[in-house]
Amino acid sequence: MKLHQLRYLVAVVENGLNITAAAQRLHTSQPGVSKQLKLLEDELGFQLFLREGRALTRLTPIGVQVVERAQRILGEIKSIKRLSEDLRNESGGSLSIGTTHTQARYVLPRVIHAFRERYPDVQLHLHQGTSEQIAAMMERDQIDFAIATGSHELFPDTTILPLYRWHRTVAVPKGHPLTREKKLTVKTLAQYPIITYSFSFTGTSSLNQIFAAAGLEPNVALTARDSDVIKTYVRLGLGVGIVATVAIEPEADGDLVALDASHIFPAHTTWVGFRRGTLLRKYMYEFLQALGGHLDRRSVDRARDLTTPGEIEHHFAGVELPVR
DSSP: OOHHHHHHHHHHHHTTTOHHHHHHHHTSOHHHHHHHHHHHHHHHTSOSEEEETTEEEEEOHHHHHHHHHHHHHHHHHHHHHHHHHHHHOSSOEEEEEEEOHHIIIIIHHHHHHHHHHHOTTEEEEEEEOOHHHHHHHHHTTOOSEEEEESOGGGOTTEEEEEEEEEOEEEEEETTOGGGGOSSOOHHHHTTSEEEEEGGGGSSTTOHHHHHHHTTOOOEEEEEESOHHHHHHHHHTTSOEEEEEGGGOOTTTTTTEEEEEOTTTSOOEEEEEEEETTOOOOHHHHHHHHHHOTTOOHHHHHHHHTOOSHHHHHHHTTTOOOOBO
16 A cells, blocks of 8 residues: 555545546546556455446445545644654745635735744745635645634534634615614615625524514625625615625725624624644744734644534633624
């Protein structure tokens, strides 16, 4: 059994059983990957995949177990390499982050700027996407950290650390009738077309549920995952925007009015996560603490040793998260 055979096996699984895509990711040939998988199966004495012709259709039950072990082995190898890198060069390396547009646009610039000044030799890679896309990048080991809100169920093998809490705000152009309201209500909002995030209409605290509790139905004009897109269409008069408070910038958005809606919509918690069992380098710990002052090395290591979301939540129960 060869180490590269395990890499090929995991790459094929993480690319949806598409050998061609796996070969491209591994910078090798498709016939070479197929040959090594067959050699691995011959050595093990059982099939890892079910096939239809030359196409792989799914993993066999024993194949699932082998892949799980192979992923753990490759993860440990990566950790050993990081130990070596830390000994050879504490200030150099790379850091890949998968996150949403709102985090990349409004939260991370300050953190990344300070981090770059401290670690100019670390190569930073920022990948934007939906929660589903970020989860896929994490599963394929393409990113070191994921930063997102909610969607914990998409990250079963991730150590999730709470960062900060945030509220939604209602954004309207200056002179809009809502600016004359003393206090916003769901009933008042229901009178206007709404422009907001796509994910706002799913989950346990979705806008649909909030309006339904008041016996109302939201008038949805447009949904998007990009705060800047939402604000653009608010400016065009298509409706009132519901966005994260952090997405309203006093200078850039001086033509808009942000109306408090914290009494209408529940707070959300944004988190940062890494694959469970990952060995973090010194600059990774410092990046985490730059994101959240409560994420010192001791606290992160303690959370990494915990195995369930409930245990991690209890670990941070006494921490008062910042509100943005």
